[in-house]
Amino acid sequence: MEIHILLLIGWAIMAAMMFAAFLWAKKIDNYGFVDVCWSLGLAISAVGYALYAPGLWQRRLLVGLLAGFWATRLTLYLYFNRVRNKPEDGRYQKLREKWGESGPWKFFLFFQVQASWDVLFAIPFVAAMYSPAPISIYDVLGVLIWLLAVSGESLADYQLAQFRADVSTNGQTCNRGLWRYSRHPNYFFEWLHWFAYIAFAQASPYWYLAALGPLVMLIFLFKITGIPHTEKQALRSRGESYRRYQESTSMFIPWFPKEVKNEEVA
Numbered sequence: 001m002e003i004h005i006l007l008l009i010g011w012a013i014m015a016a017m018m019f020a021a022f023l024w025a026k027k028i029d030n031y032g033f034v035d036v037c038w039s040l041g042l043a044i045s046a047v048g049y050a051l052y053a054p055g056l057w058q059r060r061l062l063v064g065l066l067a068g069f070w071a072t073r074l075t076l077y078l079y080f081n082r083v084r085n086k087p088e089d090g091r092y093q094k095l096r097e098k099w100g101e102s103g104p105w106k107f108f109l110f111f112q113v114q115a116s117w118d119v120l121f122a123i124p125f126v127a128a129m130y131s132p133a134p135i136s137i138y139d140v141l142g143v144l145i146w147l148l149a150v151s152g153e154s155l156a157d158y159q160l161a162q163f164r165a166d167v168s169t170n171g172q173t174c175n176r177g178l179w180r181y182s183r184h185p186n187y188f189f190e191w192l193h194w195f196a197y198i199a200f201a202q203a204s205p206y207w208y209l210a211a212l213g214p215l216v217m218l219i220f221l222f223k224i225t226g227i228p229h230t231e232k233q234a235l236r237s238r239g240e241s242y243r244r245y246q247e248s249t250s251m252f253i254p255w256f257p258k259e260v261k262n263e264e265v266a
Contacts, residue, residue, distance in 0.1 A: 001052060003126060003206060007119055010048065014041050014115035022111040031096075031107050032089035034114055036079045041118035043071035046125050053129035055204065059139065060129045063200055066146050067125045070193060073150070077157050090233045124197035124213035126206070133203030142199035149196065152178065152189035160186070173238050173245045181254035183245065187226055188252055191217050227251065 021037035050064025082089060099106045128142075159177035163169055178185035194213030201210035221227055234242045248257045 011119045014118045018111040018115040031092040039075040045122040055130045124210040127209040128200035131204035138202045142196040146196040149193035156185040
């Protein structure tokens with residue numbers, strides 16, 4: 001099957017799923033549910049494309065399992081830590097205020113944009129799955145990158161969840177563990193994860209499309225949905241504590257913190 005046909009079918013399925021997700025989010029009155037559905041869409045895409053792409057079946061299975069596991073872990077984390085029994089994310093509360101009475105219609109379109117993003121981010125999976133070459137050292141490299149990235153992202157999420165669960169740190173800024181070396185270690189390792197598919201796709205006729213993963217993710221993290229919104233929300237909620245954290249800690253790539261006078265970040 002031609003790659004554009006496969007991606008078009010994937011988009012139709014994601015659009016239908018996001019329509020159902022929009023109706024559910026509207027019913028529960030929490031549009032933050034879209035984040036859960038976006039990552040779930042990637043998990044479904046990874047498995048679906050693995051079944052129908054024409055490349056070496058062992059690599060299709062490998063990439064489908066790894067990408068599906070990564071996206072499923074992210075889905076569960078977002079659901080249990082950001083949506084279930086939680087107030088709506090501040091980003092979507094701001095959109096409600098901005099859009100006013102036209103909010104439902106604009107959120108419907110927003111969910112459909114997420115469906116398109118699911119297809120965009122699944123392209124590296126598909127590019128790797130089209131590779132007909134035997135399993136090689138590049139696949140081993142891909143697995144190693146994936147293990148490092150997913151382990152780092154999982155550890156960062158766990159450390160942040162533990163910090164937030166500690167009532168003695170309420171209102172403070174987490175700079176423990178990986179968060180001591182990066183203000184967004186979860187985002188960094190999520191970005192690193194996409195390099196695995198470049199390794200898997202090295203013999204694919206669409207190898208160049210695998211580079212979309214880290215490139216597009218970097219644009220999203222720095223310009224669209226990631227770091228700017230997260231930091232604005234952190235400044236609103238934690239104020240001076242987070243400003244000192246910004247001064248002392250690398251924004252993205254983990255690095256040793258700077259010395260800051262009168263640092264009181266917890």
